[in-house]
Amino acid sequence: MIKAAAVARGQFAGNSSGVQGEALTVQVPKYIAELSNYNCFATRSNETPACSPPIGTESNPVPADTSAGNYNPVYYVIVGLGSLGLTGEPALYAMRLISSWLAAFFLAAIFYAAASMRRSPYILVASTVAVTPAVLFLTGSVNPNALEIGTAGAFYMGLCLMLEQRARPQPNLLAAVIVTASGVLLSNTRPLSFLWIAVALAAALLGNNLSSIRKVLTTRSFQLSAFFVGLSCIFALWWSITARSLDSLFAGTLPVPADEAALLMLDRTFESMREYVGVLGSLDTEPPTAVVYTWVIAFGSLLLLAFSARPKRLRWPVALLALAVLVIPPALQAASSERLGLIWQGRYALALVVMLMLAAGVAVRFRPFRVTPWAASIIRWSIVLGVAAHTYLMLEGFRRYTVGIHGDHVNWSEMFDPEWQPPFSWQGLTVAYIVILSVAGVCLYRLLTTRQTPALSGRTTSER
Numbered sequence: 189m190i191k192a193a194a195v196a197r198g199q200f201a202g203n204s205s206g207v208q209g210e211a212l213t214v215q216v217p218k219y220i221a222e223l224s225n226y227n228c229f230a231t232r233s234n235e236t237p238a239c240s241p242p243i244g245t246e247s248n249p250v251p252a253d254t255s256a257g258n259y260n261p262v263y264y265v266i267v268g269l270g271s272l273g274l275t276g277e278p279a280l281y282a283m284r285l286i287s288s289w290l291a292a293f294f295l296a297a298i299f300y301a302a303a304s305m306r307r308s309p310y311i312l313v314a315s316t317v318a319v320t321p322a323v324l325f326l327t328g329s330v331n332p333n334a335l336e337i338g339t340a341g342a343f344y345m346g347l348c349l350m351l352e353q354r355a356r357p358q359p360n361l362l363a364a365v366i367v368t369a370s371g372v373l374l375s376n377t378r379p380l381s382f383l384w385i386a387v388a389l390a391a392a393l394l395g396n397n398l399s400s401i402r403k404v405l406t407t408r409s410f411q412l413s414a415f416f417v418g419l420s421c422i423f424a425l426w427w428s429i430t431a432r433s434l435d436s437l438f439a440g441t442l443p444v445p446a447d448e449a450a451l452l453m454l455d456r457t458f459e460s461m462r463e464y465v466g467v468l469g470s471l472d473t474e475p476p477t478a479v480v481y482t483w484v485i486a487f488g489s490l491l492l493l494a495f496s497a498r499p500k501r502l503r504w505p506v507a508l509l510a511l512a513v514l515v516i517p518p519a520l521q522a523a524s525s526e527r528l529g530l531i532w533q534g535r536y537a538l539a540l541v542v543m544l545m546l547a548a549g550v551a552v553r554f555r556p557f558r559v560t561p562w563a564a565s566i567i568r569w570s571i572v573l574g575v576a577a578h579t580y581l582m583l584e585g586f587r588r589y590t591v592g593i594h595g596d597h598v599n600w601s602e603m604f605d606p607e608w609q610p611p612f613s614w615q616g617l618t619v620a621y622i623v624i625l626s627v628a629g630v631c632l633y634r635l636l637t638t639r640q641t642p643a644l645s646g647r648t649t650s651e652r
Contacts, residue, residue, distance in 0.1 A: 189280060189283055190216055191257065192267040192268035192283055192330060193216040193217065193220045193268050193271045194257075195261045195265045196271055196272055197216070197268075199214045199215060201261075204257070211255050211257065212255075215249045217247040217249060218246040218247065221250045223252075226241070226243065229589075233472040233473055233588055236592050236606075237589060244276065245275045247275045258432060259332070260332075260377070260378070260379075260424055260433065263373070263377055267283050267290070267330055270282030270284075270286045271283055287327075287329070287334060288327050290335055291338040292327060294338030294339050294369075294373075297345070298342050298546070299315050300362070300366070301346055301349045302314075304363070305550070306553075307557070308553065309553075309635075310493075310549050310552045311553055312632065312636065313636070314548055315545075316632060317486045318341060319542075321465060321466035322535060323542065324578075325468060333377075333535055335374075336380075339373045340381075341543060343370040344391065344543045346364075346367035347367055348546075350367060351396050351401070351404050354404045359407055359409045361409060364409035364412065367417070371416070371417035372420040375420045376420060376423070379433055382421060382424070384539050385417070387508070391508050391543065394504045394508060395504065395550065395551070443529055444529055445525070446525055446526055447522070449525030450518040452530070453521045457514060461480060461484060462475055463534025463538075464483070464538060464541050466479065468584070468585045472588075479577045479584075482577040491506070491510070493555065494506040494551040497554070499554070502550065502551035502554075506548050506551050509544040513537060516537065559636070564637050571629040571632060572629070575625040582617075586614040586618065587600065589610070591603055592607070
């Protein structure tokens with residue numbers, strides 16, 4: 189928030205002491221500069237936000253430190269607009285709302301692209317699975333990680349849609365807009381985003397034959413998208429080099445030898461599943477085991493179907509993304525461990541995980557999707573399970589913030605006498621969340637059970 193408020197006021201980079209790991213200094217309104225006074229509960233799951241003083245409203249500019257001082261300013265300038273003309277809590281919530289709307293737009297774009305593809309039911313299921321509670325949790329925060337996840341998924345799905353609709357006499361301009369907008373913003377979220385763009389492009393192309401790729405490469409819409417995304421990548425690369433965006437990284441632990449760090453990350457590969465599903469707060473609130481198992485089953489089922497999909501070439505994008513999820517985190521951790529120690533978090537790879545699930549849905553889409561009474565019952569109860577899992581994790585988050593999590597002490601009933609309450613109360617927000625999830629679930633159920641899916645024998649020669 190400090191970085192966003194500074195960029196919105198024209199400070200695109202902070203003043204540095206030149207020492208690796210030290211925060212940069214910017215000038216922001218006093219109520220924003222004092223945000224560090226409100227984190228007494230961070231990393232302490234037994235402490236609630238009741239320990240924080242009231243948020244002030246003084247807007248006179250004062251110095252403030254931020255670890256994001258020299259990060260790419262594109263995301264921050266958009267979000268920081270919420271702090272202009274407002275003070276205190278309204279300004280902070282405005283920044284969070286702008287960030288959530290921005291990320292939600294690209295999550296919606298994923299579903300648009302999925303629904304626009306032929307034989308889309310499995311892709312819609314994969315899109316639903318990809319939006320884990322962790323994705324929604326990050327979407328509610330001021331953090332470019334949320335936009336990175338949404339734009340990576342939208343960029344990949346937009347490319348898949350353009351490749352599938354290559355033979356149309358009238359190109360799908362909205363698909364080109366999704367690819368362009370998501371690619372431009374994705375390249376300017378974090379330094380790793382260049383890698384996600386390359387992986388998404390490779391995965392999308394790998395699932396198609398050379399004839400299809402040539403047709404898309406010669407279309408005007410793809411060429412324009414490639415031009416604008418390329419320009420944005422050049423700007424992002426220029427910013428990362430000139431602003432030295434990686435120089436303000438904080439050390440996570442004591443230095444660790446690169447080979448040891450890589451092996452440790454490989455060993456923890458499947459432990460990261462908890463963070464892909466939803467570790468809340470400042471990594472201080474673990475997701476309930478039942479919620480993790482729900483997504484383990486969903487992820488595993490999609491991958492099992494994808495690696496047995498036909499035509500066989502559709503398995504290659506899934507294999508590429510699965511390999512990326514396994515290899516890239518250890519490689520990046522090893523590259524910095526001797527200087528910064530262990531700094532990797534599971535959420536850093538969520539963009540890859542989301543693309544992996546989407547690729548699994550794209551790969552398995554030619555599998556027959558017959559809506560029998562038994563299949564409809566499975567769909568219905570799977571959606572109910574998903575709604576319950578999302579709600580359970582949200583309640584766990586509310587328990588952590590309203591009364592704190594005190595070891596083995598079970599204190600769910602104490603939530604009705606909370607130490608702290610969010611706006612509209614945790615009860616009101618929970619009801620609203622259940623209603624929204626239920627409406628989304630009903631819409632998904634109707635879409636999956638009433639949509640007419642072409643027979644498998646209707647595939648074109650190129651699809652075969």
